[in-house]
Amino acid sequence: MKWYRKLHWQIILGLILGLLWGLISALAGFNEFTLDFIKPFGTIFITLLKLIAVPLVLASLVAGVTSLNDTASLSRMGGKTVLIYLCTTIFAITIGLVSVNLWEPGKALPEETKIELQETYKDNVGEKEEGAMLVKERRPLDFIVGIVPDNFFKSASENSNMLQVVFVAILLGIGIIKVGGEKGKLLVNVFDSFNDVIIKIVDLIMKTAPYGVFALMAALIVDLAGDDLGKAGDLLYALGAYCLVVVSALILHVLLVYTAMFKIFTKVSLGTFFKAIRPAMLLGFSTSSSSATLPVTMERVEKNLGVEEEVSSFVLPIGATINMDGTSLYQAVAAVFIAQALGMDLTIIQQLTIVLTATLASVGAAGVPGAGIVMLVVVLQAIEVPVEGIALILGVDRILDMCRTTVNITGDAAVALTVASSEGKLGTPNLDD
Ligand code: ASP
Numbered sequence: 001m002k003w004y005r006k007l008h009w010q011i012i013l014g015l016i017l018g019l020l021w022g023l024i025s026a027l028a029g030f031n032e033f034t035l036d037f038i039k040p041f042g043t044i045f046i047t048l049l050k051l052i053a054v055p056l057v058l059a060s061l062v063a064g065v066t067s068l069n070d071t072a073s074l075s076r077m078g079g080k081t082v083l084i085y086l087c088t089t090i091f092a093i094t095i096g097l098v099s100v101n102l103w104e105p106g107k108a109l110p111e112e113t114k115i116e117l118q119e120t121y122k123d124n125v126g127e128k129e130e131g132a133m134l135v136k137e138r139r140p141l142d143f144i145v146g147i148v149p150d151n152f153f154k155s156a157s158e159n160s161n162m163l164q165v166v167f168v169a170i171l172l173g174i175g176i177i178k179v180g181g182e183k184g185k186l187l188v189n190v191f192d193s194f195n196d197v198i199i200k201i202v203d204l205i206m207k208t209a210p211y212g213v214f215a216l217m218a219a220l221i222v223d224l225a226g227d228d229l230g231k232a233g234d235l236l237y238a239l240g241a242y243c244l245v246v247v248s249a250l251i252l253h254v255l256l257v258y259t260a261m262f263k264i265f266t267k268v269s270l271g272t273f274f275k276a277i278r279p280a281m282l283l284g285f286s287t288s289s290s291s292a293t294l295p296v297t298m299e300r301v302e303k304n305l306g307v308e309e310e311v312s313s314f315v316l317p318i319g320a321t322i323n324m325d326g327t328s329l330y331q332a333v334a335a336v337f338i339a340q341a342l343g344m345d346l347t348i349i350q351q352l353t354i355v356l357t358a359t360l361a362s363v364g365a366a367g368v369p370g371a372g373i374v375m376l377v378v379v380l381q382a383i384e385v386p387v388e389g390i391a392l393i394l395g396v397d398r399i400l401d402m403c404r405t406t407v408n409i410t411g412d413a414a415v416a417l418t419v420a421s422s423e424g425k426l427g428t429p430n431l432d433d
Contacts, residue, residue: 007206008278014210015217015286022221031222039219045212048205049292052198054156056295058169059195060313065173066188067310074170074314077423081315084261084415085323086359091257092325092411093358096332097351099249105241106340143364162291162367166317195309202295206279209296213286220398239396246333246400250326250407257325258414266421268305268429275431276304277413284409288401290320290367293409301413306427307420315419319412320367326407327372328362330400335379338389350383357382372404373397 025034068074100106147163149155155164176184259270274281280297287293294317301312332354339346346354361375373390380387420426 007209008282010210011213011279011282011286014212014214015282018214018217019221021214021218025218025222034218034222038215039222040215042212042215042217042219045205045208045215046287046289046292048208049287049295052201052205052295053162053291054165055194056198056202056298057162057165057313057317058156059191059198060298060309061166061169061317062173062176062191063188063195064310064313065170066176066184066191068173068177071174071177073423074174077311077314077419080422081318081415081419082322084418085319088257088261088325088411088415089323089328089359089362090355092253092329092407093332093355095253095256096246096249096329097336097354099245099252100333100336100340101351103241103245104340105245106337106342162317162321166321170314199299202299206296206299209279209283213282216286239393242333242337242393243396243400245337246330247403249329249333250403253325253329254407254410258410261414261418265418266426268417268421268426272429272431273305273414273417276300276429277410280409280413281406284405285402288369288398288405290324290405290408290412292367293405294320294367297409297413301416304430305413305417306429307416308425308427311420311423311425312416315416316412319415320408322363323412323415324362324365324367324372324404324408325411326404327365327375328358329407330372330404331358331361331376331379334373334376334393335383335385338380338392339383339385341392342386342389344385346383346385353382354379367405367408369401369405370397372401 021038022034025031065074147167149161149164149168152164152168155161155168176187179187255270258273262268262270262273277297277300280293280300283296284290284293290297297320298312298316301307301316302309335354335358336346336351357379361378362372364378365371365375373394376390377387380389417426
């Protein structure tokens with residue numbers, strides 16, 4: 001296949017052209033046109049992906065669980081998955097903490113910039129704080145209680161209830177295994193066929209990805225910069241060191257932790273892994289949403305990495321909700337950066353508190369844009385750093401959100417690959433497309 005026909009190149013082209021369009025539109029003053037006539041196509045694209053997420057998780061998870069044939073392997077896989085998710089998250093936070101403590105980007109911030117930024121974003125911080133207060137008021141086990149729905153249709157009508165859908169799908173799968181025989185077989189076939197149909201629809205939606213990404217990028221630049229490109233430039237410059245630390249630590253995490261994981265548990269190289277999942281990574285970057293990207297992550301992990309469906313359909317939807325290596329790493333760097341910028345030295349106990357709270361905060365964060373910064377309030381409050389400090393980093397958050405979401409998705413796919421390999425459910429990667 002010619003290189004320009006490959007999906008990821010088309011998505012990259014859409015991304016670059018979208019950025020250019022956004023810049024030209026901000027400079028030449030036709031932002032209104034971009035917002036009225038380009039942005040809606042990006043919105044439709046994301047909405048389509050969200051639309052397909054619940055049916056996809058339900059169909060593929062039921063199909064996956066029923067193909068396991070016994071419930072013992074299901075619980076073994078579940079334990080393994082959660083354990084690896086937890087380990088990669090703790091590694092991510094540690095890498096973030098070490099990087100930000102070594103580089104100390106917060107100490108380099110000019111005094112006037114700090115004051116100016118704090119003034120600019122005071123109102124926004126109030127909103128984030130309210131969101132986090134709601135989360136903080138929860139009791140420790142509310143997270144588990146929340147996984148069990150009292151009405152499946154209510155869960156299925158809200159994409160943020162993905163863990164409830166996962167719970168019901170597993171229950172349904174177990175029920176089908178227990179019934180077995182002709183009746184069981186009938187339902188297995190229904191869910192298998194349903195699953196194939198949904199995968200075809202994902203394929204169709206992905207054909208429009210380059211246009212969707214173009215529209216999303218153009219709208220993002222217009223929203224970020226508005227008519228005042230100079231101001232956006234100043235903000236980016238002032239916070240460059242902080243961004244650099246986050247981005248390099250993210251890259252370091254991917255290169256160190258996932259490479260080590262692949263070396264120990266699989267025969268797949270990091271290069272092959274990236275080639276297989278790059279459209280999903282690009283989409284995560286453009287949408288800043290692990291949930292919206294989930295259908296594509298699942299498709300690439302199954303079709304191109306060779307992970308069997310019973311593993312991917314189980315590991316990935318859970319990962320999109322609870323496993324966020326990028327987000328937890330970012331929260332650790334952001335918390336220490338804010339403390340540094342406000343002239344506070346953190347004790348070792350406070351740094352350990354970051355490890356604990358950032359793990360919980362990333363588990364609690366939804367796979368949607370901006371969720372990570374809302375949960376950052378919880379981390380800051382735990383280490384007694386003023387939450388107003390968030391004002392310092394709000395301006396660059398969207399860009400870092402794109403980067404951390406890419407790592408969140410990469411982490412989910414890496415764990416799916418590892419679990420599949422350890423369960424003997426990994427085929428040969430197919431890198432044709
Ligand atoms: N946008 C991220 C995600 O969807 C969550 C975050 O804001 O960190 O994975």
